[in-house]
Amino acid sequence: MAKMGRPRTFDRQKAVVQAMYIFWEHGYETTSLSQLKANIGGGISTPSFYAAFGSKEKLFNEAVQCYLETYACVTDALWDDEISPRDAVELTLRRSTKMQCESGHPKGCMVSLGTMSAPSPEFTHVAEPLAASRSRTLQGFVRCVERAITMGELSKKTNARSMGIAFNSFLLGVSILARDGVDASDLNDSITELMKLWDIELCQSK
């Protein structure tokens, strides 16, 4: 049974993806409704927008969910226990960096850059899912280090939180460097450098 009523003239899901790109590029507050409307299905009217998405804020929420379910999956390895902790960390760094630098969408990570997406006090709640994702990713890095310690791969003296923060902070910075136009190959070389941090802490007794 098909839907009742007059059919939509644009693809709603494609519209969410398009909105995601715009919010990713400019952030929540700086993106205007006219901007969104103009880039959905070759341009839609105000009532069509509100009928389909409810409000700018609700569309942003959908766009964030869309990002988390697609592009943000580059960090999934952090919670995959079938991958060694070291590989999980390196894979995450390389996958995320590659994604952040590839063409076809805005540079950098929407979650990281989302720190400044809704800076006004009245809108901080809007970017809350992004903050939650950042917190989760940090925990993911710490988790990997803890797993390595438990597995006896890293020394018991290793400070898991410190190492987790170090890897996470580097990756957050990649978003800014990608926006500034630093090459993916240069960033990859610096990942190789950064991973030496892991190898120092390798358990000698192995």
Add this chain to the structure above:
Amino acid sequence: MAKMGRPRTFDRQKAVVQAMYIFWEHGYETTSLSQLKANIGGGISTPSFYAAFGSKEKLFNEAVQCYLETYACVTDALWDDEISPRDAVELTLRRSTKMQCESGHPKGCMVSLGTMSAPSPEFTHVAEPLAASRSRTLQGFVRCVERAITMGELSKKTNARSMGIAFNSFLLGVSILARDGVDASDLNDSITELMKLWDIELCQSK
């Protein structure tokens, strides 16, 4: 000889500092004129604002200059040849992190977070001085590594750009972590971790 004409009812320099804090917190585009006016000298009128600063953009430029001449100086060690390269890098990381986490002003670094200060194409030129400062800081880190190689402190095999990017990317990430409320002590511990990167590359022949 004192100035002619009716005297100003507010301190212009204090106003620039106050504006700097607001732009630092919210970015250029998201900061409104009313917000600036309300926070200058207990509130000023629109004509007073324009008479004193010319425009929102010009005030932003002054605010950025003010930041670069004060808070941004935490990275000055990178160009100080009287400090050993390693100390220069560590000092910069610790000073900047301390500054970014201290109270009395917005968390994070105005230069780093300025990546999303003016995301609209029509305003990108406004945040250009911030981008230039980020580029300069990156070069400062690279410079320190190069200096260490020249001095024979680091191995000649060291990839200066990769290491520079690694330290710089970490520091850029600190801005986001500081905004997210991560403790300064935790960040400091991760700096201790990060500096091990340097010690791995130490020249063995010394």
Add this chain to the structure above:
DNA sequence: ATAGTTATATATCGATCGATACAAATGTAT
């Protein structure tokens, strides 16, 4: 005292912000 200079206060500019009212258009269900 008078002229010249600068900042002030009041009022308002056109443009854009996010969001709605209303009625015509277009589909399905019976």
Add this chain to the structure above:
DNA sequence: ATACATTTGTATCGATCGATATATAACTAT
């Protein structure tokens, strides 16, 4: 054919955006 559901187009809402015109107030220079 009719009723119902949903989207569309046109017009517009009050609020705020950054910025300005005009006239008055407060100071210095002569």
